[in-house]
Amino acid sequence: MSSLYQKHRPQTFSQVSGQIFTIKTLANSIKHDRIGHAYLFTGPRGTGKTTLARVFAKAINCLEPKNISGEIAIEPCNKCANCQLINQNRALDLIEIDAASHTGVDNIRALKEAIALPPSQLKYKVYIIDEVHMLSLGAFNALLKTLEEPPAHAVFILATTEQHKVPETIISRCQQFSITPLTQKQIIKRLQEISQKEGVEIENEALEVIAINADGGMRDAESMLTQIMSLEDKNITVEEVNSILGTSSKQNVIEFVQFLINQELAPALAKIDFLQTSGIDLKNFNKSLLAYLRNLMLIKSCPENPSDITTGLTEDQIIQAQELIKETELKSILRLIELFQKSLEQFKITNLPSLPLELATIDFLTTEDELSRKKTIQNEVSKLSQQKIPPQSSPTKTNDKKTIATSLKKKPKPEKRELTSSEDEQKIANKKESTEPILQKSIKLSEVLDEWSTVLENVRPLNHSIHAFLKNCIPIGILEDNLYIKTKYDFYKDKLDEIENKLTVQQVIAKITNAPLKIVFVNEQEAEKLKFEPERLDENPLHAAMKLMGGRIVES
Template sequence: MGYRALYRVWRPQQFTDLVGQQLITQTLKNAIAAKQTSHAYLFTGPRGTGKTSAAKIFAKAINCHFQKNGEPCNQCEICRAITEGRLNDVIEIDAASNNSVDEIRDIREKVKYAPTQADYKIYIIDEVHMLSTGAFNALLKTLEEPPANVIFILATTEPYKIPATIISRTQRFDFHRINDQTLIKRMEYILKQEKVTFDPAALEVIAKAAAGGMRDALSMLDQVLSFGNHQATLKDALLVTGSVAQEQLAAYLRAVFSQQAAPAFQQIQQLLADGKDPNQLFEGLIDYCRQLLLQQTVFKDQKGESNQVLISLAKKIPTKVIYQALDILSQEQQAMRFATHQEVYLDVATVKLCQLKSNDRAATTAPAEAEITKLQTEVMTLKKQLDQLVQRSKPEEKPVHEPKKVSVTKQTKIQPNLKAIYTVLGSASRESLDELKDVWQDLMAKLSVTQRAIMNVSQPVAASQTAAVISFQYAFLFEKAVENQQLQTQLVTDLASLLGRQVKLTFLPQEQWPQIRKNYLKEYQHNKAESTKSVTKQAVSAKNSQALAAQKIWGKDAEKLVEFKDD
């Protein structure tokens, strides 16, 4: 006989072997021992949690003449026939491929016949939610009036797709995800029975990747053993599952919490180069931050050599900062789901995490920075007052069309170029803006990873044939873009290749854009009104000049001879 997968070899044959579902197994054992079983059961839960295994064990136990306390003996002919899948009285049906009305009608016809060998005829319908509406209606009739020696066991991963009329005629058991420690203990037991050497850390990685499914855990363990020449090592487990080593996660978080952006970016790039999935990286970082919180609150008094790095990092990072980091990671992971270039969100998250003040140096310099900020604010206020005094003394020197200063809620170190923005608005068109938006994603794809991290949250808001205004969702990224001359040159060059013409770009923070646009429209209306007044004055002046000339020629009766009409 050829090689059999671990999950098939070690499929549970008794209720006691079905780990992680003690409440369900005990209830079923008691019902069988007391001969108080139902005519129909519904087993629901995630894949690989033991639904089909429990159904087969139930079929053996209820038909076993030597069962003890609800457990099958697994030695009699009935038990062995069910285990080997050759008993005609236990019928397994895959509803995914047998979901029509005809298949269920066939069951209704055959259900009338008595069992040939066993005491009960058992129908196990897997993935029952795949049945059609007509098939469910046909099944409902059988469940309403079942023969005394027939039991239906329905299994599904999506119970919400099953009609309520079906559910109400069954006893429902919800199988839950199996916790990591239970998965690890089961894998340890199997490996010891198979006499295979293993690294406990490898089993922890596999259990975490299995996400509560025993079958998935054993399948991944099988892959690790095949890859590692019948050994389970941590390195092989990380490669097979695509998980990230705790040391790498710790190194990354240590870098960002110390505001060391360069090492953090290098760590991310190395992980991506190794083939790690961005979503798995987010999951790993979120889980590690969770472990930091648990270490600070629940396990703060526990010691151990295996988690010294975690303990050391937990002591240095304030709890508030970890909460902020979790928010950032969760938000960026959510935003990443529908993105084409998912790695960009890792870069954005890295930039945001590096902005968090967490180390001791930041704590000690915080008062000094606050004082500097206060002084800067006072200087800006005095400068503004001085400018106002100068403008009052020279009112004629300021043109009417000069852009007004924009008051914003959040002070930024670098202010947008209002003159350039107003110039773009003066000749902006919807066609130019739509054309720029159409190529914007292609433009982002041409940038390097670091450049995309800055430009990822930007978008064009106004454009003409020769220039455009780009807004940034975050003010600090706006400042980085303004200061990065290499980035600006790259944007203009790549944009020229996409549009076939040079387009000059002007940046501003997104929060300032509504006020700037409002001020421009107000200024535009004012200038238009002033222009209209000027034209009217010129017309009146011309009319007076004509009247004066006529009076000189015709005398006092000129007004009677000359009639002026407005156009």
């Protein structure tokens, strides 16, 4: 497949995406017959500088220019002899020079001699010099002389990505235009037009993934689309795009942001590790993350019309985002953006791809705000537990959350005890062979809930990451021999469902409760379908506190 960028290159001003101010000014100069001799287009790579230069060259040479919305004719017709010469790359008077490969003074001297001669076909002799900052000093000086006394028929259009490398003397001779990066919306719109012309259906979310990763450059966006269309598939899904570009699903981004906002460090770091081992390009993930955080910032600061200001979010995703940041301050979102903007830049200077994301995550979750928030929750737990604890308890001890948690536990029955470290080792050795304890009895959910913190304590030394996941889960019911545990996110469920992890949890629960329960992890939707009677958690102050804080125990 030939490059879509070449095939669908805009041929008129109205086909060019964005750059409204530049186009308007250029159109005005044509309209009032005040065409300058030198223009300088500056802007990032792939944003359409030379495309716009070519359209302008055609517009000033067109023999039968057309109207733009009823105004004076300025659009190239693409039909007259001059337009056709340019479109077919046969116009002798349109000279495109890549300064990167023609840096020397000789090239410019040759240009200077040629420019004195009048155009042979067109009205104007147009020189488009791309990457003009690459010229040598001698070449710049030669160019400057030409720009100082240009023949009436000559028009120079200089383009550069690095304006600061162009001498001030050159810049001051030019009309200067800043070609801005395109917005995601503009890129998506253009990609939609192209895919329609190519007769290919592409999911909107897939186009959004491309737009995010194009960094405002249409050329990159179109070359990604070329790559994806080479699949020869007429219905392209976001999954296909993700697998080709090494990008991650939006669900991954949303879950990661949930961890950050809910101040869950271990799962957030586990997620980064998971993405990396899944072969996802973490730099692309960082870009998608920033795009999502930007949406959150806009929703938080202008809650009235979120669908007008956000990019690439469906109605459902907007509602989900609103719910997610309900309790979050704008300040925190701004800080996240700042940190992950910084991490994006760090990808250039590290050879550990996960490090930039990890640094930003840890930085965000270990700030003063986080500490004070934890303190507030601990105080809430203390207050609630003081209501329950008999007066003889030492008041100094009530400041220690772990002491409270232990003192709140029912007095353990003799046959239930915590695992010792030697038993741990034995347990690990045996866990694949036996999942059922010797003693068996029927058990109620409330009994499991009473032992839940003991379960967590016993899982922790066996596997820290299972512990991190599990402490955000809650047992919701027992049906026959199955203990149903609700996981907070699908990602947790996937992790906990891994056979090793599940066996570990099952073994610990069996040992502590002495009941041969099989564990079934369910996500939110599945839990809802099961319709278990809600437990009366409020009887236990720790449970009440957990409920108040969103159903999780926070470690000190």
